[in-house]
Amino acid sequence: MTNNEDKTMTVKIFDTPEVQDFLNIVAGFDQAGGSQRAKQIMHRLLSDLYKLIDDFDVTEEEYWSTVSLLNALGHDTQFGLLSPGLGFDHYLDMRQDAIDAEAKRTGGTPRTIEGPLYVAGAPEAEGFARMDDGSDPEAEVMWLTGQVRDVDGTPIAGAKVEIWHCNSKGNYSFFDPTQSEYNMRRSIYADGEGRYTARSIIPSGYGVPEGAPTDVVLKALGRHGERPAHIHYFVSAPEHQHLTTQINLAGDPYTFDDFAFATREELVVPAKRIEDPAEIAKRELDGPFAEVVFDIDLTRTDAAELQHRHKRPRAKETEAQESQLAGSAKV
Ligand code: MBD
Ligand code: FE
Numbered sequence: 001m002t003n004n005e006d007k008t009m010t011v012k013i014f015d016t017p018e019v020q021d022f023l024n025i026v027a028g029f030d031q032a033g034g035s036q037r038a039k040q041i042m043h044r045l046l047s048d049l050y051k052l053i054d055d056f057d058v059t060e061e062e063y064w065s066t067v068s069l070l071n072a073l074g075h076d077t078q079f080g081l082l083s084p085g086l087g088f089d090h091y092l093d094m095r096q097d098a099i100d101a102e103a104k105r106t107g108g109t110p111r112t113i114e115g116p117l118y119v120a121g122a123p124e125a126e127g128f129a130r131m132d133d134g135s136d137p138e139a140e141v142m143w144l145t146g147q148v149r150d151v152d153g154t155p156i157a158g159a160k161v162e163i164w165h166c167n168s169k170g171n172y173s174f175f176d177p178t179q180s181e182y183n184m185r186r187s188i189y190a191d192g193e194g195r196y197t198a199r200s201i202i203p204s205g206y207g208v209p210e211g212a213p214t215d216v217v218l219k220a221l222g223r224h225g226e227r228p229a230h231i232h233y234f235v236s237a238p239e240h241q242h243l244t245t246q247i248n249l250a251g252d253p254y255t256f257d258d259f260a261f262a263t264r265e266e267l268v269v270p271a272k273r274i275e276d277p278a279e280i281a282k283r284e285l286d287g288p289f290a291e292v293v294f295d296i297d298l299t300r301t302d303a304a305e306l307q308h309r310h311k312r313p314r315a316k317e318t319e320a321q322e323s324q325l326a327g328s329a330k331v
Contacts, residue, residue, distance in 0.1 A: 011054075012055075014051045014054040023043060023047055023050065026046060027040075027042045027043035069216060069217070072213040073213040073217075076329070078330065081208065081214045081329060082217060084115060084260035084261065085208070085217070085223075085259050085260060086217075089261070090261040096111060097111070100241075100299070105241060107297065108151055108299035109235075109295075110264050110267060111243060111244050111245050112245050112264055112267060114234075114312070116331065117166075117174075117175055118234075119164070119182070119316050120315065120316040121182075121317075122164070122182045122187050123185075123186055123187070124187045124188075125188050125189070127188065127196065128188070128196075128198070129197075129198050129199075130200070131186045131198050131199065131200035132199075133179075135180065136168050136201055138168060139167065140289065140290050141200075141202075142198075142199070142200045142201055142202045142271065143197070143199060143289050143290070144292045145196065145198070145294075146196060146293055146295045147195050147196075148190045148194040148195075148237065148296045148297075149297050150297070150298060150300065151299055155190075155195075156190065156237045157190060157191065157193065158237065159196075159236065159296075159298070160190075160234075160236045161187070161196040161296070162186070162233065162234040163185070163186055163188065163198055164186075165184050165200070165232060166184065166203045166204065166206060167184065167203065167204070168203070170205060170206040175329060175331055184201075202229065202249070202271060203229050203230070203231065205226055205228050205229050205230075205252055206226070206227040206230075207224075207227070208331075209331065212330065223259065226254045226257070227254060227258050227259060227262070228248045228253075228254040228255040229248070229252050230262065231247050231292075232245075233245045233247070233296070234309055235296050236298075236307060238307065239302065240299065240307065241299045241300070241307065242306065242307055242309050243298055244309060247267050247269045247292070248263050248269070249271050249292070250268050250270040251270070255268060269292055272291045272292075272293075273288060273289075274288060274289055274290070274291050275288040
């Protein structure tokens, strides 16, 4: 070890008055304007990072290559992809679960993360929808159905079931411009018995693009960027808590090894292959298909703000700048 390295490793300045006073100024505490919450959060964030730099003796090279990586993540609109990869989305779910438990809103189908690939404004249908445009003939036909109920078992007629999923190559319409508009994206209003049915195709898993900034971060951690085959849901009905969830198809090698940490035991559903000609004819299909059954139980709430999805920049949801960016992720 050279003398120079030795010196670097013993320098600790974080707790000095100079650094602490400096942090107060950087966070704007001596300024009248701005938001108190923004100042407090930025002060904590910067303090933690300054201390980390001190504790780990972060080098100039490490610091500036990180700035460069953050620029790359932003350039490719990938923070929404890195976020679940670093567990933030699941962590927020864990907090919401704890809030629900405290409020005794229990017994419903578990939530799991929304992910970055929802697009608002999908075509609406009553009871049944065909979701795919038929352009993926190699893909296996999926018959996806279930019943929406209250936690006491009462069917919820007219519940809104929004479903979105990727194609057999792991790509989502809109983000993949080669697909038709709203391919594999539909809003289905449950029938009088709370049932919804969709004809679609079995999605494949998803992988973070090789070499993308998110992949660079995951590789540095020795991790992969794979998700199992999954189907996203938003489910809502008056007087009930809005549910954001997903199902994972059983048997995928990544079902319990999801880079986005969205798998929950109760949300793993088998795709059952059906070859019985009578069943095929009943559904007006041409051949064998895979049936996926997912029933959904919603908890009751009178709180209006819990009956709708939380605000978040989403593709096509608002005209806001962030929303435009939400729709441009290179995934
Ligand atoms: C997906 O399809 C997804 O659902 C998440 C959470 C991240 C990347 C791709
Ligand atoms: Fe997804």
